[in-house]
Amino acid sequence: MRLSTALRIASIIIVAKAVLIGVVYWRRAEIVGRPLHIGADSWIGLVTIVARGLAIAGGVYVAARHYSRET
DSSP: OOHHHHHHHHHHHHHHHHHHHHHHHHHHHHHHTOOOOOOHHHHHHHHHHHHHHHHHHHHHHHHHHHHHHHO
16 A cells, blocks of 8 residues: 555544544533533644645645655
């Protein structure tokens, strides 16, 4: 398996896990009776997820360019 393909699969899995964890956390808070409000912590989490996604996308881009030069 090429490195770029592996990084794409890993990025999809990481994003899916982050979304599912967020949905479960949000729903659990609503069930307990303490709904979540978008605050500073939520924005920090969102920025972190976006930064990780961009880093993985950059890695995929660099790996794809490096792989295409070798062949």
